[in-house]
Amino acid sequence: MPASPSTARAINDRLALRLLQQEGPLTATQLKTLTGLSRPTVADLVERLQGAGLIRVVGEAGAERRGPNARLYGIAADRAHLAALDVRTGSVAVVVADLLGTTLAEATMPISGDTGTEAAAEQAAALLERTAREAGAGPLHSVGIGAPGLIDPVTGDLRDTTGLPAWHRRLVRVLQQRLPATVLVENETNLAAVAEHRDGAATDRDTFVLFWLGHGVGAGVMLDGKLRRGASGGAGEIGFLPVPGIPGTPSALNCDGGFHALVGSAPVCELAATHGIAVPPGTAEGDKEPGAAVAVRAALAGEGDGEAFLDALAGRLALGAAAIAAVLDPGCVLLAGEVGHAGGDALAARVEERLTLMSPLRTEVRAGRLGGAAVLRGALLTAREAAQDELFTPSG
Structure with missing residues (x-):
């Protein structure tokens, strides 16, 4: 059944806004x-979108040709x-x-x-x-928050x-009470995966797993362009993954x-110390740069037995x-966060070499591009999507 005139207008408007x-x-x-639309249809949607305050004339084109400029x-x-907010343990x-x-x-x-x-x-x-006041912003429309921990699906x-x-x-409750904005909260590692997918090292991949390597470790699972959070919101909690070489096993209370x-x-950092690489005191924990990132950079610079x-x-x-590849076969693993960013392509190549020996499944290993900024970027993208989903559906 063909779309009604109002539905067709909404589809065309949304297409034009996305292109702009x-x-x-x-x-x-x-x-x-x-868009492939007719000239009268485009003229109509431009007038409609201007009337809704969603677009405006921002300049002219065609100064190099004769006649009026477009x-x-x-x-x-x-x-x-x-x-967007990136909420850490102490900042x-x-x-x-x-x-x-x-x-x-x-x-x-810091907090x-x-x-x-x-x-x-x-x-x-x-x-x-x-x-927001310093930015000269009016009432906020949408706020994205990245935080450690599980999000109820x-x-x-x-x-x-x-x-x-x-x-x-x-904080989430306080902002919901104070602001007229839509407040959205998401796991920090998932937001990093969103950011690397949209603006980072995985723009050409719709299926990949991101390893967030910072003070701790987590994973963001992107399958067919969509985040997978799991039945309880815990997909990617790989810190709890049992692995050989560790005394004991993880528990429900800690990893x-x-x-x-x-x-x-x-x-x-302990591993680095055994190889003659010193890490400044106070960087192993907390909200300062992870000591592991400092150690990796020092190793790449030639310190100790790097x-x-x-x-x-x-x-x-x-x-x-290898465990992730055996279960999901994502084809690509991203080493992100401060440590993955510090290791860059050199560390990623080493991991891929060893992974090839462990798994028959071809899995590319890449370095994330956004480092510690990925969470904040992902939170902002989430807020922007929420705002545009609402505003880019003009009525009429």
Whole structure:
């Protein structure tokens, strides 16, 4: 059955808006060519989108030819303002952006472990409000939050997880109460996978698994272009993966006997020390740069027995990658986070070499491009998608 006139208009409008977002300012003639729509239909949708405040004239094209210049239409970037937060154990980072995702202001603030739940949540919320004011933003339309821990797949709420600060969950509630915005929360590793897929090392891959290597370890599973969260929101909790070479096994309360005990920052720093690579005190834990990233960079720079250290680390990472490949066969594993970014292509090549010996399944190993910024970028992309999904469906 053919679409009704109103449905057809909505489809055409949304197509035009997506093209303007992806390709930048376009003339009506360019929109006609890209959409395949008739000239009268394009003229009608341009008028409609201008009336809705979603696009505006941003310049002219055709100065090199005779005759009147064609108007260039672009997304009205200030039609809505967005925010993203990267919530860590002892800090929070904030970015405020326009509808196209252009950063207008950003800030970071440490939050002491001695701070109470209410006070910590208030500090983080105040930082967001202050950053939005500095950006000159109006009321925020959508806010994306990246946090450690599990997200309930039914309610979308951040679950109470042993070992993580209570102020994370309280912050979500505070922002929902204070702001007229849509507040979305997602696991930090999943957001890193979204960011690397859209803007990083996996733009050509719809199926891959991202290893987040920071103070701890986690995985984001992207299959056929969609995040897979699992029945309880725990897909990718590979820190709990039982692996050989670790005394004991992980428990329901902690992952000390699992993959985390091989590739978390603290055990990697210990491994580095055995190879003559010193890591400054205080970098193994907390919200500073992971000591493992410092160690990897030092090894690549030639400190200590760097080659042997990198080989040993690659062997550990290959254990986890082989387990993932055996179950999911993703074809690609991304080494992301601060440690994966520090190791770059050199570490990725070592892991792929060892993985080839462990698994008959062809699995490419790549280095993430976005480093520690991936979580914040993924949160902003999530907020932007939410805003555009609503605003890019004009009525009429």
